[in-house]
Amino acid sequence: MDADVIVVGGGVIGTAIAWRTARAGQTVTIIDPGTDDKASLVAAGMLGPVSESVFGEQDLLNLNLHAIGRFPSFNAELEEAAGSVTGLRTEGTLAVAYNNDDLAALDRLTEFRHSIGLAAERLDAKACRRLEPFLAPSIRGGVLTLGDLSVDNRRYLAALRTAAAGAGVAAIVGSVTQVADATDGGIRVRLAAGAGPEPAELSAPHVVIAAGWSTGRIDGLPDQIRKAVRPVKGQILRLRHPGNLPPILSHTVRAIVGGRDIYLVPRADGELVVGATQEERDDRDVTAGAVHDLLRDAMTAVPAISELTLAEASAGRRPGTIDNGPILGHLAGINGLILATGHFRNGVLLSAITADAVAALLTADQPHPAWAPFHPSRL
Amino acid sequence: MDADVIVVGGGVIGTAIAWRTARAGQTVTIIDPGTDDKASLVAAGMLGPVSESVFGEQDLLNLNLHAIGRFPSFNAELEEAAGSVTGLRTEGTLAVAYNNDDLAALDRLTEFRHSIGLAAERLDAKACRRLEPFLAPSIRGGVLTLGDLSVDNRRYLAALRTAAAGAGVAAIVGSVTQVADATDGGIRVRLAAGAGPEPAELSAPHVVIAAGWSTGRIDGLPDQIRKAVRPVKGQILRLRHPGNLPPILSHTVRAIVGGRDIYLVPRADGELVVGATQEERDDRDVTAGAVHDLLRDAMTAVPAISELTLAEASAGRRPGTIDNGPILGHLAGINGLILATGHFRNGVLLSAITADAVAALLTADQPHPAWAPFHPSRL
Numbered sequence: 001m002d003a004d005v006i007v008v009g010g011g012v013i014g015t016a017i018a019w020r021t022a023r024a025g026q027t028v029t030i031i032d033p034g035t036d037d038k039a040s041l042v043a044a045g046m047l048g049p050v051s052e053s054v055f056g057e058q059d060l061l062n063l064n065l066h067a068i069g070r071f072p073s074f075n076a077e078l079e080e081a082a083g084s085v086t087g088l089r090t091e092g093t094l095a096v097a098y099n100n101d102d103l104a105a106l107d108r109l110t111e112f113r114h115s116i117g118l119a120a121e122r123l124d125a126k127a128c129r130r131l132e133p134f135l136a137p138s139i140r141g142g143v144l145t146l147g148d149l150s151v152d153n154r155r156y157l158a159a160l161r162t163a164a165a166g167a168g169v170a171a172i173v174g175s176v177t178q179v180a181d182a183t184d185g186g187i188r189v190r191l192a193a194g195a196g197p198e199p200a201e202l203s204a205p206h207v208v209i210a211a212g213w214s215t216g217r218i219d220g221l222p223d224q225i226r227k228a229v230r231p232v233k234g235q236i237l238r239l240r241h242p243g244n245l246p247p248i249l250s251h252t253v254r255a256i257v258g259g260r261d262i263y264l265v266p267r268a269d270g271e272l273v274v275g276a277t278q279e280e281r282d283d284r285d286v287t288a289g290a291v292h293d294l295l296r297d298a299m300t301a302v303p304a305i306s307e308l309t310l311a312e313a314s315a316g317r318r319p320g321t322i323d324n325g326p327i328l329g330h331l332a333g334i335n336g337l338i339l340a341t342g343h344f345r346n347g348v349l350l351s352a353i354t355a356d357a358v359a360a361l362l363t364a365d366q367p368h369p370a371w372a373p374f375h376p377s378r379l
Numbered sequence: 380m381d382a383d384v385i386v387v388g389g390g391v392i393g394t395a396i397a398w399r400t401a402r403a404g405q406t407v408t409i410i411d412p413g414t415d416d417k418a419s420l421v422a423a424g425m426l427g428p429v430s431e432s433v434f435g436e437q438d439l440l441n442l443n444l445h446a447i448g449r450f451p452s453f454n455a456e457l458e459e460a461a462g463s464v465t466g467l468r469t470e471g472t473l474a475v476a477y478n479n480d481d482l483a484a485l486d487r488l489t490e491f492r493h494s495i496g497l498a499a500e501r502l503d504a505k506a507c508r509r510l511e512p513f514l515a516p517s518i519r520g521g522v523l524t525l526g527d528l529s530v531d532n533r534r535y536l537a538a539l540r541t542a543a544a545g546a547g548v549a550a551i552v553g554s555v556t557q558v559a560d561a562t563d564g565g566i567r568v569r570l571a572a573g574a575g576p577e578p579a580e581l582s583a584p585h586v587v588i589a590a591g592w593s594t595g596r597i598d599g600l601p602d603q604i605r606k607a608v609r610p611v612k613g614q615i616l617r618l619r620h621p622g623n624l625p626p627i628l629s630h631t632v633r634a635i636v637g638g639r640d641i642y643l644v645p646r647a648d649g650e651l652v653v654g655a656t657q658e659e660r661d662d663r664d665v666t667a668g669a670v671h672d673l674l675r676d677a678m679t680a681v682p683a684i685s686e687l688t689l690a691e692a693s694a695g696r697r698p699g700t701i702d703n704g705p706i707l708g709h710l711a712g713i714n715g716l717i718l719a720t721g722h723f724r725n726g727v728l729l730s731a732i733t734a735d736a737v738a739a740l741l742t743a744d745q746p747h748p749a750w751a752p753f754h755p756s757r758l
Contacts, residue, residue: 237667239667242662242664242666243662283621283622285621285688286688286689287621287685287686287687287688287689288616288618288674288677288678288684288685288686288687288688288689289674289678289684289685289686291670291674291689292671292674292675292678292685295667295668295670295671295674296671296675298667299667299668299671305667305668306666306667306668306671307666307667307668308666308667309664309665309666309667310665310666310667310670310692313689313692
């Protein structure tokens with residue numbers, strides 16, 4: 001056996017799991033391809049439990065609300081362990097609408113929030129522009145949600161890596177191609193042939209699959225699991241404030257522009273993330289059309305965005321699932337194998353409670369009840 | 380003396396001059412900061428002598444026509460000397476219009492071309508789309524100019540560098556801050572303090588200033604020269620065809636879209652250059668607004684551009700002059716100093732005849748008469 005626990009995947013999910021597991025005293029090895037092709041790096045880091053779940057997804061909403069409750073304390077522990085900041089923002093989300101249809105959609109969301117006991121304040125256009133003076137004068141109104149958070153997803157992942165390394169997690173660069181029962185009673189993990197000196201196989205009594213969109217590429221997992229996770233392409237922009245231009249936004253802004261949903265997530269360091277497309281495609285091409293549409297909608301919401309610099313346009317693959325919910329729990333059939341994948345648009349938000357849940361599973365405890373609907377047995 | 384000739388500036392102008400001068404038997408040193416902040420690298424490489432000169436700029440048109448006549452033979456010599464290709468395209472330019480005003484502007488340009496004896500064929504919308512099937516169906520008509528060329532400006536500069544090195548040109552990385560008469564009778568060139576081991580001063584009997592937009596930063600040049608050259612910012616996009624998508628354009632396409640002029644320059648390797656803004660600014664920020672506008676106008680002209688990948692968005696500074704014309708000739712006051720700068724939007728096009736003209740000046744010959752209006756004494 002090469003470790004107590006092998007974690008397959010080094011995004012925010014896998015790294016959070018590895019850190020917490022190692023901190024609990026286990027020896028942990030994380031295996032990751034080491035490329036930038038991870039949703040964790042492309043994401044915006046918006047932590048909005050309600051806006052990211054739609055009507056009818058009550059179970060996912062419950063999970064997201066559990067997640068937002070846990071995130072700040074987890075993040076504080078992380079910042080202390082890593083000795084760095086993750087850029088947590090607590091100003092909340094201002095959602096704005098540009099025409100009557102958009103406003104009606106916002107109102108329905110607000111009523112829904114109220115119906116489940118959540119705070120959300122309806123604001124007229126003037127009040128919106130008092131909060132965010134650079135919003136287009138043509139906005140019709142908005143809703144302020146103070147409970148939403150955001151985090152700089154790249155700083156957050158970097159902090160998780162630092163904390164994991166500090167807790168003794170070993171990291172191996174490689175792509176896992178297969179999992180199977182090992183002859184010694186544990187689980188055998190096979191890596192793709194690489195140039196490096198790393199072993200082609202490792203084994204451990206426990207293996208956690210946190211491979212995101214690439215989960216479907218791992219042989220040995222049952223077909224219903226492999227088919228349940230699919231890549232959902234997202235294109236996203238990172239803007240910066242040039243020269244001495246002050247920050248043009250202080251809240252996360254979500255805008256519905258002619259039916260299209262766009263979000264703008266400001267960072268303390270002057271970055272402004274604009275996202276995102278959602279495409280049923282399995283490539284990472286940054287297309288002219290998507291960049292144009294994101295810029296157009298962002299500039300419709302906040303015209304001064306035209307003056308910001310375009311620092312980066314990138315594309316990533318989210319791990320989408322058949323019911324938009326994550327997959328978490330022991331896999332029947334391979335003893336000791338735990339799935340923690342399929343987090344779709346909520347990976348950063350769910351990372352803290354996913355690490356808690358896997359820690360519980362590894363010590364034969366029960367994860368929080370909000371996880372019950374997301375067990376692999378549903379697939 | 381450190382060389383027979385020192386060339387200040389390693390863009391297409393300076394490097395073309397250095398190559399031809401070294402090939403003629405002189406020892407040549409080129410001094411360049413070595414950064415990517417050169418108009419030669421940002422340019423599109425469109426060689427359209429008429430479309431880049433406006434009514435009333437007859438002298439510049441004459442010069443451009445002289446340049447386009449010389450370019451192919453110069454380029455052929457260059458490709459042979461460098462052992463590489465520069466991507467010269469000879470399909471010509473198709474200019475298209477999207478409304479009646481745009482069409483009227485095109486017609487005026489066509490009449491002007493005809494009046495000076497140049498070929499330009501008026502085409503209806505159907506004929507335009509026969510030549511370029513991906514043009515938007517909404518085009519109103521166009522004009523085909525077969526004499527226009529284009530070249531891959533980056534391959535062209537790389538070939539010039541290879542040819543120059545092959546001819547024995549020495550290259551020094553540094554920024555020239557001052558020129559002055561030297562005590563030994565030549566010209567002294569002072570470099571900014573750098574980390575490298577290069578000398579802080581060099582001297583030569585002849586110094587050629589080919590420093591483009593940064594000409595105005597060189598102490599020792601007369602004020603009227605320094606003030607005559609200003610940086611004119613241009614933002615430009617480089618798109619690529621993803622996967623196995625065939626090239627969507629074969630001609631250089633210029634489109635007038637609602638009064639705005641945009642050009643699309645295809646390369647044999649699948650690159651498509653979309654340009655360009657023209658801004659009286661002295662920075663290299665790539666702004667959200669400019670990228671949006673370029674994409675919007677390009678997609679209006681050729682909707683399928685939305686499917687191309689955005690490989691690069693960049694900004695450069697053209698050396699604009701007070702009369703849009705270059706500055707070429709001996710400078711009165713500093714014996715042996717030659718100016719070859721201020722090529723604005725025509726640097727690549729004019730590079731071949733600029734090298735010829737400087738070679739003539741260095742051997743006490745007269746440059747081609749088309750250069751006469753562009754002598755520094757006019758400033």
